[in-house]
Structure formats: structure tokens, C-alpha cells
Amino acid sequence: MTHPISLGLDFGTESVRAILVDSTGKQHAAVAVPYADGQITSSLPGDTKPLPPHYALQSPQDWIDSASQATRAAMAEAGIAASRVIGVGVDFTSCTMLPTTRDGTPLCELESFRRTPLAWPKLWKHHGAVTQTERLNEVAIERNESFLNRYGGTIGLEWFFPKLLETIEGAPEVAAAAEVWLEAGDWFVWQLVGGPAESLTRSTCQAGYKAMWSADDGYPSQQYFKAVSPELAAAVENCLPGVMRSPGERAGALRDTMAERLGLNPGTAVSTAIIDAHAAVPGVGAGDPGTLVMVMGTSSCHMLNSETLADIPGVAGVVEGGILSGMYGYETGQAAVGDAFAWLRNLLGLKSFDSLADAAMGLPPGAEGVTCLDWMNGCRTPLMDGNLRGAFTGLGLHHSGEHLYLAMLEASAFGLRWIIELLREGGVEINRLIATGGLPHHNRAFIEIYADVVGTEIEIHPSTQATAVGAAVLGMIAAGSDASGFSEISAAAAALGAAPPEQFDVVHARPDRTSEYNDLYRRYRSLAAAVAGGL
Structure with a gap:
């Protein structure tokens, strides 16, 4: 019996990884390809003028080129026919965002803006919007905006609207030319499926955690944005087209041009994107509440599903259904690991x-x-x-x-x-800690210190590809139950991502050191x- 296969595309800070996983959890191939321009932090490609401090940009063409190379190499390594790939899932660093024209062309690819730094995608770790973040927070606090409760009382420097406002104030000519502002994960999915801007898919995960969006209230009010900046309010009203969809929901079908680039069949189902770290939750099969999944790499993100909704100061976000449906997804993190x-x-x-x-x-x-x-x-x-x-x-x-x-x-x-x-x-229960990502497998002593300090055991998941597997889970779900055999993300996560207990490396706390x-x-x-x- 040939089992259906899903492609997971995992866009990290330095590279993209393509993984092919079938419905039994067997991994047929995994290939990583670095971005040609990597993190753009010193000067723009082809330019020598230094970038301002705290800038971190990327090239959208790198995302397309690297994903194409990685997917074709994975397909060749696996030796499978394109017809066996039933779905594509995408996870992406967030908030990585960019301005485009109405047809999706990144402004940085237009000749008039190639040498304008703020026309380029701002990587998640871009920290140029300091004064804008302060202003957004000041006005939100002055107005007693209720959305702050979902984010621990603070809008983060790395989030969507601070970066948008930074461009409005720092490069007004770019802001004036921008017809669409969106997360990189949503942009890449848009490139995969095509279609007009009005119907592009926006991820509720990315919007919920990084753009203060909620299913009940949408984005913050126009009154709030106008109090911050009339130009920001206009951008929110006019330049955020699209349809909100949850990760795993079908965003569309792979269009001909991208199918040719990736070496897949046109019409293959494409899932709505998910934040990279969040993809690790289904990627390790953690479908139960109370399990803290720690994705440890360049930075660390800690995800937790809970049946409890609580407003906790300092927590980077809590979104209903933000990670898995039916639960509240909490995100916390450490900016540099x-x-x-x-x-x-x-x-x-x-x-x-x-x-x-x-x-x-x-x-x-x-x-x-x-x-x-x-x-x-x-x-x-x-x-x-x-x-x-x-x-x-x-x-x-x-x-x-x-x-x-x-x-x-x-x-x-x-x-x-x-x-x-x-x-x-x-008031949020935590009863299990799972570590994944590159660091736990390369530095076990690091996890030993974690266990000693926290005073509890930490399980290192055997897979080094949890986020990519999580993206593949979403591709399975987007393909539909008739094609994949899965109707729920939790079931697909258990089949593709879960591992038997004997395969976990369990690191125990040492009581004397904990003391x-x-x-x-x-x-x-x-x-x-x-x-x-x-x-």
C-alpha cells in the first residue's frame, strides 16, 4: 500500500527545510537550503551603504529560490512521484512582514525601491521600530484598550503594526506605494496558490499573535489606530485585504507556475500558514493541554495549549484556537538563545x-x-x-x-x-515539558541545566524536524479526509509527529543541584x- 505524502516547508531564519512525510509518520526525505542573502543586517544586496543598527531584513526571492531547490532535492532523494504528494504545509518565522503591490510583487523588487531598506521584508528579529512601539503602547494604555489583556499588557517590538508604522514614518514613499501589507508566511502561500489580493489567505495564527487580531473583535479599532497615526489607520483600512483562515484550513490549490518550480502537481492542496515555532506542537504530537513545547534554536519559543483562559502580564499572546482548535494557545519566548x-x-x-x-x-x-x-x-x-x-x-x-x-x-x-x-x-497548568529544535540534540548538557533549574524532568523529542513535520501535518489536513484519512489536526499530529516513550531522551533534575x-x-x-x- 502506498501512503499519501505531505510536503512541509519550514522557513527559518537562515534557511528553508523541505520534508516529505507520509500518513504513517515515515519521513521520506528532508533537505535544507540556505538563503542566498541570509539575514540582511549590514547592507542591502548589491549595495555597500551600511544599514542602520538593529535592522534585520530578508529577500523574498530567496524564499522562492530556496524552497524550490529544497523541494526538488527532497523529491529526488525520496524517489517518489509527484502524484503521491497530496498537500503542502508552510510554517514561517513571525513577525516577518513586507509591503507589496496589489498583485503581490514585493516593493523591494521594484527598481525604484531596491535601495530603500524599509521596502524590504523585515525579519522577525528586526528591532528598528523602537519609538513606534512605544507610541503604540502609550496610546493603547491611555485608551485602556482591552486587546492588551491578551498580550500581557504590552505590544511587542517585533510585531506587525510597529514595523508598519516604522515604514510610514521612516520611508513615507514606501508606505504610499504599498498596496498590501502582510506576513511573509501569508505572502508565500499567496505565491503558491495565486489569486487576487481580495481573496489572499491570512493566517489567524500569525494575525492573532503578532497583529492583535481576534475572531471576536478583528484588529484593534480604527479609533485606536487614528489616535496613533492617521496614516496607520488608513493603511489598516485599505492595505490588509484577504480572508482569515486557520492553520490546516485549505488556502487554495498549487498554481501551475509554482508547481513547475517545486516539481509538484498543479492543484495540490495548500494549507494556511502557521508560525514556525507553533508548528512544533503538532510536529511533536502534543495535542493535550498542559504540555509546554519548547522550540529551541536561534531564539526559543514556548507554546502551551490550555483549556483555561487567563490574562497574564508579560505573556506574548493567548489566542483561542491559535495553535490547535478547541484550546487556548499561549506563546512565550526568549529572544536570544x-x-x-x-x-x-x-x-x-x-x-x-x-x-x-x-x-x-x-x-x-x-x-x-x-x-x-x-x-x-x-x-x-x-x-x-x-x-x-x-x-x-x-x-x-x-x-x-x-x-x-x-x-x-x-x-x-x-x-x-x-x-x-x-x-x-x-492559573495555567503545566504538567509536561518537551524540548525540540536544534539545540537540545546538539547540547544535552544545556537541557540538563534546564532540568536542574526548573526542578522537573524534560523530554527531548527524538525528531530534529518538529516544525517541518508540523507543517506537513497541516498539508495533510488541507488535502481533506478523503485524500489523507485525517479530519482532525490532533489525529494527524499523533500519526505524523508523536513518538513512543522509549524514543524520548528524558533528562531528570538532580535534586542537589536544584537546591x-x-x-x-x-x-x-x-x-x-x-x-x-x-x-
Whole structure:
């Protein structure tokens, strides 16, 4: 029997991964292709003029080219006919967003805007909209806007409307030319299926977590946006066309031109997009409430499904059905994890941490007096402040690289403990922790510290492709039950993403170290309060 296959396209910060998974969960191929221009942080492609600080852009052509290469390579590796692929699912970094014309052409691809940075897609980690974020928050607080309750009381620096307002104020000529503003995940799905702007699919996941949208109220009111900026209000009213659909809902069928590029059949079902980290929840088969799924890579995102709705200060968002239908999806996160480690490695002049890891793990908890705040890219949860910066304290002449390394690992673990305490204090149950992404498989000692600091066991899911598998789950659902055999995301997630208990690497907390970390955690919180301004 030949089982139907779904293609998952996982768009990360540096590359896109194409994975082919059949309805039994068998992975036939997985191929990653880096973006030619990578993260555009120093200057635009073909230009030498430096970009302003805190800019992080990308090229939409890279997304198309890399996805095409990855899909064709995966199909060749698997040796399967295109007719076996019944659906395509897409996950994407968020909020990564861009302005386009009415036909979907990115403004950065027009000759008149090629050298205008704010015409290019702003990557999720773009932090140029500081003053705009402050203004959006000030007005929301002044007006006592109720939508703030769903986002822990704060609009995030990395979100949709701060980046839109940044362009209005920083490059008005771009804003005037923009006919459509949308998330990159929605743009890519639009490219796959085609059609007019009025019918393009917008993901309720992306809009719910990054653009303050809700099924009950839609976007914030025009009165709010006008109080912030009349130009912003006009953009929201006129430049956000489309139809809201949930991840897994069919966005359309693969059009001829993109089918040819990908090496698939025209008419193949295409799912509505999902935020990359959120895709990991179905990707590890975590369909039950109370399971915290930690996707650990460049940054870390922690997703939790719950039957409880709570307004919790500092939580990056809670959206009904935002991750899986029938439950409230909570998102929290840490803005720099792998990025912070890479920064430290480069600072120390190392090619890898191999030479330091053993020495660092041989140190006692607390790195012999060194404490770190790993806010090198701001603090997401719980402070929601992209302007905050990291610190090392307690340094002496006897300390060396391994002390800095251990202190940074501990800081990340302390941040996770803070997040867990925040959710539990808000009345949201957490009874299981699953780690996935690249870091847990490459650095088990990191997860050991996490377990010690939190004081509970952490399960490392055996798959290194959870987000891509999650995207494939959505492709199965979009294809329909007649083609896939699945009518519910939870059933598809269990079949494609779940693993038997014996395949998990379970990391247990060591009670003696947990006891020591209780005191060190209090020291970390005191330092955090001092650096953040006496919280």
C-alpha cells in the first residue's frame, strides 16, 4: 500500500527545510537550503551603504529560490512521484512582514525601491521600530484598550503594526506605494496558490499573535489606530485585504507556475500558514493541554495549549484556537538563545564550544560567582522589552571563558523558570515539558541545566524536524479526509509527529543541584530587577 505524502516547508531564519512525510509518520526525505542573502543586517544586496543598527531584513526571492531547490532535492532523494504528494504545509518565522503591490510583487523588487531598506521584508528579529512601539503602547494604555489583556499588557517590538508604522514614518514613499501589507508566511502561500489580493489567505495564527487580531473583535479599532497615526489607520483600512483562515484550513490549490518550480502537481492542496515555532506542537504530537513545547534554536519559543483562559502580564499572546482548535494557545519566548551562544563563541574567538563545554560542566552551579542576563536581543517574556540588554556580573581575574559559558546557559534556564512560574501563578497548568529544535540534540548538557533549574524532568523529542513535520501535518489536513484519512489536526499530529516513550531522551533534575539553583535563581531575579529598572 502506498501512503499519501505531505510536503512541509519550514522557513527559518537562515534557511528553508523541505520534508516529505507520509500518513504513517515515515519521513521520506528532508533537505535544507540556505538563503542566498541570509539575514540582511549590514547592507542591502548589491549595495555597500551600511544599514542602520538593529535592522534585520530578508529577500523574498530567496524564499522562492530556496524552497524550490529544497523541494526538488527532497523529491529526488525520496524517489517518489509527484502524484503521491497530496498537500503542502508552510510554517514561517513571525513577525516577518513586507509591503507589496496589489498583485503581490514585493516593493523591494521594484527598481525604484531596491535601495530603500524599509521596502524590504523585515525579519522577525528586526528591532528598528523602537519609538513606534512605544507610541503604540502609550496610546493603547491611555485608551485602556482591552486587546492588551491578551498580550500581557504590552505590544511587542517585533510585531506587525510597529514595523508598519516604522515604514510610514521612516520611508513615507514606501508606505504610499504599498498596496498590501502582510506576513511573509501569508505572502508565500499567496505565491503558491495565486489569486487576487481580495481573496489572499491570512493566517489567524500569525494575525492573532503578532497583529492583535481576534475572531471576536478583528484588529484593534480604527479609533485606536487614528489616535496613533492617521496614516496607520488608513493603511489598516485599505492595505490588509484577504480572508482569515486557520492553520490546516485549505488556502487554495498549487498554481501551475509554482508547481513547475517545486516539481509538484498543479492543484495540490495548500494549507494556511502557521508560525514556525507553533508548528512544533503538532510536529511533536502534543495535542493535550498542559504540555509546554519548547522550540529551541536561534531564539526559543514556548507554546502551551490550555483549556483555561487567563490574562497574564508579560505573556506574548493567548489566542483561542491559535495553535490547535478547541484550546487556548499561549506563546512565550526568549529572544536570544542560539544567537546569544553564537555571540559569546565569536567574542571568545572560538570555532565551537567543544573546548569549553567539559570545563564549564565541571564547574559548580553559579559559575563561581558569575551571573548573566542573556538579554543580548532584548527580553521577550516576561518583560516584553526589546530595548533591554544583557550583562555579566561578578567577574574577577580568575574567571575565564568556561565561566561565561556556564553563566549564559544558566541565565537561559533561569529565564525559562521565570516563564513557567508566571504561567502557573496565572492559573495555567503545566504538567509536561518537551524540548525540540536544534539545540537540545546538539547540547544535552544545556537541557540538563534546564532540568536542574526548573526542578522537573524534560523530554527531548527524538525528531530534529518538529516544525517541518508540523507543517506537513497541516498539508495533510488541507488535502481533506478523503485524500489523507485525517479530519482532525490532533489525529494527524499523533500519526505524523508523536513518538513512543522509549524514543524520548528524558533528562531528570538532580535534586542537589536544584537546591543550589533555588538560591541562585533569586540572585538572577534580583539582577534582572536592577537592570530592568527596579521591577
